[in-house]
Amino acid sequence: MNLRWITIVGLLLSSLAGCSSLSSVDNNVPKVMISEGGVITQKGAVYTVKASTKLVTPKLGQYIGFRYAIEIPDGASDELKAKTAFPITARMTHPKLINPATKQATTVSTWSDTMYKHDKNLALWQFSEPYELVSGSWVFELLYKDQVVAKREFTVANHEQLNQSLKNTFETAFMLNSTRSWLSQNGDALVCDKAKSKRCLQFSSTEECNQTLSRYNSMCQQIALKQMGRGDEIISAKEEMKEYVSYFFYCMHSARINEAKLDKKQVHTCLKG
Known part of the structure; x- marks a missing residue:
């Protein structure tokens, strides 16, 4: 049996056996499930997601982000079960962005948002200014009560800068x-x-x-x-x-x-x- 066969069969058997989460489930925090992510284009009230595994090439005016749903975990408190809206903090960790007007540099941007008890939530970051279109690693996270409940990583490519x-x-x-x-x-x-x-x-x-x-x-x-x-x-x-x-x-x-x-x-x- 060659090494290639041993390696792949080992991975295969591991995958077939399934795996459990490394982190414990908090019954007082809603479960977030990302359905698709990538470059998002807006036309009126309609947002269209061009799904991508990781690499994205957004243009000025487009977004990157993901569509997601939330569920209330089994054993949740009555207070959590009664909620339909959840205040969250959106956090984007990105390459250094330098605002040409203020000369301020940032590598992390945060803002307040709300997620709802349905499957049509959108987490969005818009490239509204040319200086924001910087190639590199972008990490989008949603936090509920200071706990990260959703995370998606993107590699942004601006071909003019590469x-x-x-x-x-x-x-x-x-x-x-x-x-x-x-x-x-x-x-x-x-x-x-x-x-x-x-x-x-x-x-x-x-x-x-x-x-x-x-x-x-x-x-x-x-x-x-x-x-x-x-x-x-x-x-x-x-x-x-x-x-x-x-x-x-x-x-x-x-x-x-x-x-x-x-x-x-x-x-x-x-x-x-």
Whole structure:
């Protein structure tokens, strides 16, 4: 058994077993669930979210942020159950922003907001001034009673400010976002549309294959991400994407082998034949 197989199967079994939260649940704090985040465009009263895993390229006048819902946890106090609106503090940690009018520099911005007991809440930061469009890491947090209840990290890219080295880095991230988005819709089909793959993985039909492997799509994307860039050799964005896709398919095959208790050596020989 080679190292690649050991590593991926270890991650796979860990993911299949599930995991518990490292932090305890506070029954007196509402639960916040982020549904989507990225660049947000406003047209009248309608806000449209262009979902992104992390990298965003907002323009002046657009927002970054996320849509979220809140739930009252089991065992909550009667006071919390009775609430429909919750005062919060929004906090954005960002690269240094220097206001040209005041010459003041800031790296953290906070403001008061309110979240409501429904699933249409929006957390928004607007790029209203040119000096705010700074490339780098932006971390958006919501705090209720001084406790962080929601957090989303963004990598903002303003191409006019990027040197070539950073542009190469962002190019890789762009390609990764695009590839992951595409695999989310088509990953299992890429395996199941191939007669050899269905035969080697012992599926009786394309439908059975799709139904089975679709359960592992998201998990295998995460495992592929963890495996990327583990070597010391610097590779191009295109090569990184090939590596990512390779790990993704290896994970999908491993998931089927583990689930159906197939002979991994026979399956790999079959797939290579």
